[in-house]
Amino acid sequence: MGTISLKNARKAFGDVVIIPGASLDIRNGEFVVFVGPSGCGKSTLLRMIAGLEDLTSGAILIDGKDMTEAAPSKRGLSMVFQSYALYPHMSVRGNISFGLKMAGMPKAEIEAKVAKAAATLNLTEYLDRKPRQLSGGQRQRVAIGRAIVRNPEGFLFDEPLSNLDAALRVNMRLEIMQMHKDLGATMIYVTHDQVEAMTMADRIVVLNRGNIEQVGSPLELYNRPDSLFVAGFIGSPKMNLISGKPAEKFDAHTIGIRPEHLGISLKDGTWSAKISLAEHLGADTFLHVDAGPCGMMTVRAAGEYDAAPGAKIFLTPEPDRIHRFDKDGRAIRK
Amino acid sequence: MARNASIRRKLVVTAFAWTVGLVIFFPILWTVLTSFKTEGDAINIASFFSTGWTTEAYSVVQSRSNYVQFAMNSVILALGSTFFALVIAIPSAWAMAFAPGKRTKDLLMWMLSTKMMPPVGALIPIYLIFRDFGLLDTRGGIITVLMLLNLPIIIWMLYTYFKEIPGEILEASRMDGASLGKELLYVLTPMAIPGIASTLLLNIILAWNEAFWTLALTTKDAAPLTQFIASYSSPEGLFWAKLSAASTMAIAPILVLGWFAQKQLVRGLTFGAVK
Numbered sequence: 147m148g149t150i151s152l153k154n155a156r157k158a159f160g161d162v163v164i165i166p167g168a169s170l171d172i173r174n175g176e177f178v179v180f181v182g183p184s185g186c187g188k189s190t191l192l193r194m195i196a197g198l199e200d201l202t203s204g205a206i207l208i209d210g211k212d213m214t215e216a217a218p219s220k221r222g223l224s225m226v227f228q229s230y231a232l233y234p235h236m237s238v239r240g241n242i243s244f245g246l247k248m249a250g251m252p253k254a255e256i257e258a259k260v261a262k263a264a265a266t267l268n269l270t271e272y273l274d275r276k277p278r279q280l281s282g283g284q285r286q287r288v289a290i291g292r293a294i295v296r297n298p299e300g301f302l303f304d305e306p307l308s309n310l311d312a313a314l315r316v317n318m319r320l321e322i323m324q325m326h327k328d329l330g331a332t333m334i335y336v337t338h339d340q341v342e343a344m345t346m347a348d349r350i351v352v353l354n355r356g357n358i359e360q361v362g363s364p365l366e367l368y369n370r371p372d373s374l375f376v377a378g379f380i381g382s383p384k385m386n387l388i389s390g391k392p393a394e395k396f397d398a399h400t401i402g403i404r405p406e407h408l409g410i411s412l413k414d415g416t417w418s419a420k421i422s423l424a425e426h427l428g429a430d431t432f433l434h435v436d437a438g439p440c441g442m443m444t445v446r447a448a449g450e451y452d453a454a455p456g457a458k459i460f461l462t463p464e465p466d467r468i469h470r471f472d473k474d475g476r477a478i479r480k
Numbered sequence: 481m482a483r484n485a486s487i488r489r490k491l492v493v494t495a496f497a498w499t500v501g502l503v504i505f506f507p508i509l510w511t512v513l514t515s516f517k518t519e520g521d522a523i524n525i526a527s528f529f530s531t532g533w534t535t536e537a538y539s540v541v542q543s544r545s546n547y548v549q550f551a552m553n554s555v556i557l558a559l560g561s562t563f564f565a566l567v568i569a570i571p572s573a574w575a576m577a578f579a580p581g582k583r584t585k586d587l588l589m590w591m592l593s594t595k596m597m598p599p600v601g602a603l604i605p606i607y608l609i610f611r612d613f614g615l616l617d618t619r620g621g622i623i624t625v626l627m628l629l630n631l632p633i634i635i636w637m638l639y640t641y642f643k644e645i646p647g648e649i650l651e652a653s654r655m656d657g658a659s660l661g662k663e664l665l666y667v668l669t670p671m672a673i674p675g676i677a678s679t680l681l682l683n684i685i686l687a688w689n690e691a692f693w694t695l696a697l698t699t700k701d702a703a704p705l706t707q708f709i710a711s712y713s714s715p716e717g718l719f720w721a722k723l724s725a726a727s728t729m730a731i732a733p734i735l736v737l738g739w740f741a742q743k744q745l746v747r748g749l750t751f752g753a754v755k
Contacts (some may be wrong), residue, residue, distance in 0.1 A: 219657030
C-alpha cells in the first residue's frame with residue numbers, strides 16, 4: 147500500500163544545500179502537510195518524492211520498495227501542480243486520459259475511467275473544452291482529475307490552491323479532504339498557509355531551511371511546539387514571544403504565550419499594558435498592546451471588546467499555557 | 481495643436497517607412513521589370529520603363545534550360561535540409577531549455593560563433609571532403625551542408641520558443657508516464673507549433689536562397705535554382721533580360737510562400753519580445 151519513507155534524503159546543488167538530510171515515515175492513507183515559509187525546501191522535498199528532482203544522497207522508499215532511482219511514473223504517485231500544468235493543446239478529455247494512454251490502456255477502459263472521474267468532479271459537460279476556456283476552479287478540477295484517474299498509491303499536491311480566490315479556496319479545501327476520505331489514499335500536501343495545514347492535516351511536517359523542525363498532529367504542534375520557529379509559525383494570530391527580564395522569571399530565555407491564552411483585567415494582573423490598536427472581527431477582538439518590558443503583544447478578547455486606544459489594561463497568562471524556550475530556541479519541558 | 485502635431489508625426493513616420501520599404505523592394509522590382517524588356521532595353525539604364533514589353537526572355541530561358549529540374553532540386557534541398565535540421569534541433573533545444581548544464585550558454589554562443597566565420601574559410605576543406613567521399617553534385621551532400629549551415633540559427637530560435645513553455649507541463653507529462661520521446665512528440669512539439677512553424681519557414685527561405693555552397697558544390701544533378709540563375713550570367717554578350725527572367729522564376733515560388741506565411745513569420749520572429 148501507500149507508505150512513503152524518506153531515509154536521510156539530501157539535496158544539494160554544488161555547495162548550496164537545500165535539504166541537509168530529511169527522514170520521515172508516512173503511513174498508508176495518511177494526509178501529511180509540509181508547511182514552512184517560502185524557500186524552506188518543502189516543494190523540493192515533494193519533488194524529490196515525485197522523482198522530479200534527484201537525491202544527492204539518501205533513499206526514498208515507497209510501499210517498502212527502494213524508489214530512489216525510479217522514474218516518476220514508476221512510483222505510483224500522482225501530482226497536482228501549483229500552476230495546474232494542464233496540456234494547453236489538449237481537451238479536458240485529452241488531459242485526463244493522457245496518463246492512461248501512456249500506460250497503454252485499452253480505449254474502452256479509458257473512456258469509462260474518464261467518464262467516472264469527470265462525473266465525480268462535475269466536469270462532464272466540459273470534456274471537449276480546452277483548458278483556456280475554463281475558469282481557475284475548473285482547471286484545478288481537471289488537474290485533480292488527471293491525478294485520480296490513474297488510481298495512484300499516493301497524491302502529491304504542490305500548493306494547489308494558491309492561485310484560487312479565497313472563497314473558492316475554502317471550497318476546494320473541503321473537496322480535497324472529502325476526496326481523501328473517499329479514496330483513502332496517502333496524500334502529501336505542500337503549502338505555506340498554516341491555516342490550510344491546521345485544517346487539513348493528519349500530521350504536519352514543519353520545515354525550516356530544509357530541516358524538519360517538528361512532525362506532529364495539528365494540535366500537538368499547537369500545544370507543544372518543539373522550537374521557537376514552530377511556536378511562531380503555527381497559530382493565528384502569532385504567539386507572543388517575550389525575552390529578557392520577564393522571561394527570566396520563568397527560568398527561560400524566551401517565553402511564548404498565545405493571544406488567546408492571556409486573561410484581561412482592568413484592575414490587576416501580571417503585566418500592565420496600554421492598548422495601541424484594536425481589530426474588531428465580530429466574534430473576536432484582537433488588541434495590539436504595548437506591554438512595556440514585554441514589548442508589543444497581541445491579545446485575543448472574546449466577543450466585542452470595547453477598547454479605546456490608550457486605555458490601560460492588565461494581562462495574566464494562563465500558567466500551564468506558557469511555552470518556555472532556551473537560548474537556542476528549543477523548548478524546555480518540565 | 482496637439483492633434484496637428486501628431487498627424488504630422490504620423491505622416492513623417494509613414495513616409496519614412498514607405499521609403500525604406502521601396503528601397504528594399506527596388507532590386508526585385510527592377511529585376512521583374514527588366515525580365516520583360518528586350519536585351520537592348522535591359523542594358524540601357526535610361527529606359528527604366530521599357531519601350532516595348534516582351535516575354536521573349538522567358539521563352540529563351542524556357543527553351544534553353546530545364547527549369548523544372550532546377551526547381552525540383554531547390555524544393556528537395558530546402559525541405560530536406562529543413563526537415564533533418566528540425567529532427568536534430570528539437571531535441572537539442574529541448575535539452576538546452578529544460579535541462580541546462582553549466583555550459584549551456586557557452587555552447588549556444590559557440591554555435592552562433594560558427595556563423596561569424598566567412599563561409600569561404602571552410603570552402604577548401606569541405607570541397608576536399610566532398611570530392612573524396614564522392615559527394616560533389618549529390619543531393620544528400622548538399623542537404624547535409626545546408627542543414628549544418630542553418631542548424632545554429634534553428635537551435636537558437638527553438639531554444640527561445642521552448643524557454644517560454646512552462647517546465648511544469650513537461651514534468652506533468654513525466655508524472656503521467658510519458659517517455660522522453662513521447663514527451664517531445666505529444667507535449668512539447670504541439671505546444672511549440674507556432675515557433676516551430678516560423679523556424680521552418682525561415683529555414684526554407686534561407687536554404688532556398690543559399691548560393692555560396694550550392695554554386696560551389698553542384699554542377700548539374702543536384703543543382704538548384706541558384707545555378708539556374710548563374711548559368712545566364714556570362715562574361716560577354718547581352719544577357720541581362722534573360723538573367724532577370726531566370727531570377728524572377730527562381731524567386732517566385734519562395735516569394736509566394738513568404739507572402740502567405742507573412743503573419744506567421746512576423747509572429748515567430750517577435751516571439752518572446754512582447755509579453
